[in-house]
Amino acid sequence: MPSFTFRRQLTIEWGQCDPAGIVFNSRFFEMFDTSSWLLFEAALGVKPQDLGRHFGIIGIALVGARADFLKPVRFGAAIEIASRVSEFRRSSFDVEHKITIAGELAVDGGESRVWTARNKDDADKIGAAPIPAEVIARFG
Amino acid sequence: MPSFTFRRQLTIEWGQCDPAGIVFNSRFFEMFDTSSWLLFEAALGVKPQDLGRHFGIIGIALVGARADFLKPVRFGAAIEIASRVSEFRRSSFDVEHKITIAGELAVDGGESRVWTARNKDDADKIGAAPIPAEVIARFG
Amino acid sequence: MPSFTFRRQLTIEWGQCDPAGIVFNSRFFEMFDTSSWLLFEAALGVKPQDLGRHFGIIGIALVGARADFLKPVRFGAAIEIASRVSEFRRSSFDVEHKITIAGELAVDGGESRVWTARNKDDADKIGAAPIPAEVIARFG
Amino acid sequence: MPSFTFRRQLTIEWGQCDPAGIVFNSRFFEMFDTSSWLLFEAALGVKPQDLGRHFGIIGIALVGARADFLKPVRFGAAIEIASRVSEFRRSSFDVEHKITIAGELAVDGGESRVWTARNKDDADKIGAAPIPAEVIARFG
Numbered sequence: 001m002p003s004f005t006f007r008r009q010l011t012i013e014w015g016q017c018d019p020a021g022i023v024f025n026s027r028f029f030e031m032f033d034t035s036s037w038l039l040f041e042a043a044l045g046v047k048p049q050d051l052g053r054h055f056g057i058i059g060i061a062l063v064g065a066r067a068d069f070l071k072p073v074r075f076g077a078a079i080e081i082a083s084r085v086s087e088f089r090r091s092s093f094d095v096e097h098k099i100t101i102a103g104e105l106a107v108d109g110g111e112s113r114v115w116t117a118r119n120k121d122d123a124d125k126i127g128a129a130p131i132p133a134e135v136i137a138r139f140g
Numbered sequence: 141m142p143s144f145t146f147r148r149q150l151t152i153e154w155g156q157c158d159p160a161g162i163v164f165n166s167r168f169f170e171m172f173d174t175s176s177w178l179l180f181e182a183a184l185g186v187k188p189q190d191l192g193r194h195f196g197i198i199g200i201a202l203v204g205a206r207a208d209f210l211k212p213v214r215f216g217a218a219i220e221i222a223s224r225v226s227e228f229r230r231s232s233f234d235v236e237h238k239i240t241i242a243g244e245l246a247v248d249g250g251e252s253r254v255w256t257a258r259n260k261d262d263a264d265k266i267g268a269a270p271i272p273a274e275v276i277a278r279f280g
Numbered sequence: 281m282p283s284f285t286f287r288r289q290l291t292i293e294w295g296q297c298d299p300a301g302i303v304f305n306s307r308f309f310e311m312f313d314t315s316s317w318l319l320f321e322a323a324l325g326v327k328p329q330d331l332g333r334h335f336g337i338i339g340i341a342l343v344g345a346r347a348d349f350l351k352p353v354r355f356g357a358a359i360e361i362a363s364r365v366s367e368f369r370r371s372s373f374d375v376e377h378k379i380t381i382a383g384e385l386a387v388d389g390g391e392s393r394v395w396t397a398r399n400k401d402d403a404d405k406i407g408a409a410p411i412p413a414e415v416i417a418r419f420g
Numbered sequence: 421m422p423s424f425t426f427r428r429q430l431t432i433e434w435g436q437c438d439p440a441g442i443v444f445n446s447r448f449f450e451m452f453d454t455s456s457w458l459l460f461e462a463a464l465g466v467k468p469q470d471l472g473r474h475f476g477i478i479g480i481a482l483v484g485a486r487a488d489f490l491k492p493v494r495f496g497a498a499i500e501i502a503s504r505v506s507e508f509r510r511s512s513f514d515v516e517h518k519i520t521i522a523g524e525l526a527v528d529g530g531e532s533r534v535w536t537a538r539n540k541d542d543a544d545k546i547g548a549a550p551i552p553a554e555v556i557a558r559f560g
Contacts, residue, residue, distance in 0.1 A: 154438055154439065154444075155438060155444045155446060157438060157439045158434055158435060158437060158438070158439070159434065159437045159438070159439060159440075159441040159495055160439075161439040164434075164435045166435060215439055
């Protein structure tokens with residue numbers, strides 16, 4: 001199982017919170033997406049905006065996302081997001097995102113993504129492509 | 141299984157789309173949340189902003205959300221969101237949200253929510269409360 | 281002064297509101313942007329996603345936005361947004377957006393936009409292009 | 421004129437950008453709001469979530485916002501936001517927000533805010549209150 005983990009710390013902003021004073025759920029999925037880009041940047045040394053060109057792909061398309069909201073996360077809360085690829089398959093992979101406050105798990109999230117490229121024979125077609133072994137190795 | 145279904149039609153906006161020209165994932169979770177409020181309004185005849193007061197609860201707290209993104213949904217796409225409570229439990233329930241384009245499923249989503257109230261003996265405590273039978277009956 | 285006005289009605293959603301229970305300011309600018317696209321669709325009969333191709337332009341680039349927030353707009357409020365081009369210049373124009381609740385002005389907003397096209401001699405260059413007279417006439 | 425300036429550095433995220441590959445305008449107003457909170461925290465030493473309680477106010481209500489978008493800001497861009505109170509009046513003030521990329525001004529924004537408190541004689545009424553001299557002094 002890949003063990004490379006990317007962590008970042010954020011402080012919850014006013015505009016991320018709803019009338020209950022806690023983070024509105026869609027905001028967590030914004031955080032997950034950004035953390036996935038940053039996880040890949042940290043593992044591969046390639047900036048998000050260069051990822052496609054660098055590997056000859058369209059991107060790492062999101063095909064699924066989920067989260068369990070275990071504790072309310074309030075305006076001003078200091079959170080940590082720890083992100084890790086939990087499984088690589090041939091052309092897709094799962095990322096887990098765990099948000100903690102002072103070490104306690106508050107949001108348990110995940111994404112499924114596909115290594116997406118243009119078809120070699122028909123550039124108008126887009127689809128899943130095999131993830132290069134050297135990419136997977138960097139998450140070891 | 142509750143069969144009451146709330147449907148609404150939307151056209152995808154420029155600001156909901158990412159540099160790939162398709163809806164950014166967090167926007168679907170915004171749509172789900174609003175559809176859940178509107179589903180309850182349609183079933184119960186109570187406006188979202190009156191739901192808490194009407195039933196003596198804090199709200200219908202979101203404790204889980206998920207989506208599978210099956211087809212890209214582009215700027216300008218005409219979508220339909222069909223939302224339905226798929227299961228009521230004692231104090232929690234699941235809502236399924238299916239987004240279709242011209243009848244084809246594009247996003248298959250869901251939420252888990254809790255009927256949340258103040259504790260009768262200690263108003264500072266908030267927690268799950270039994271969902272009234274007459275509420276469940278309206279979704280029949 | 282162009283008099284063609286596009287009006288739409290919205291109900292404020294939970295996820296658009298902040299911990300004060302009122303619309304978070306950035307959400308109004310989302311509404312303005314969508315109303316501008318819809319104003320052009322209504323005046324020109326061209327769908328937003330076809331606007332660029334139809335007129336041989338890149339788009340109607342936003343170069344300025346502003347709003348005065350006169351009254352709080354709460355969760356569940358029924359609002360109307362009335363949008364109108366207040367001035368056409370050679371290659372730019374201003375759109376005013378007035379949000380009312382039960383006829384009372386709540387938000388007084390505006391945008392400045394540029395009719396943006398690729399340079400005819402150098403397609404890598406993008407810049408302001410003259411707005412066709414027949415476009416302006418449709419807003420009469 | 422107050423000279424205290426708060427600066428922060430951000431990298432533009434995928435989800436902040438639109439199909440043109442540049443930041444969608446509403447996202448800048450999110451950044452401005454957060455920078456205003458952080459400017460006050462930096463000047464006053466009070467965390468955003470404690471500001472109301474600390475000064476006996478409701479908050480620093482936003483009554484106006486504006487921005488000129490001078491240069492496109494792309495996915496992955498490294499930006500700096502410099503925020504400063506440009507003028508204090510009796511019970512309101514203006515904040516200017518300048519976003520630069522490598523020292524070049526890309527977005528020139530501003531907000532108007534009101535020092536907002538409950539009426540001393542009628543707690544149901546909310547309105548502008550005089551800004552304490554010691555608050556203004558901290559921005560000197």
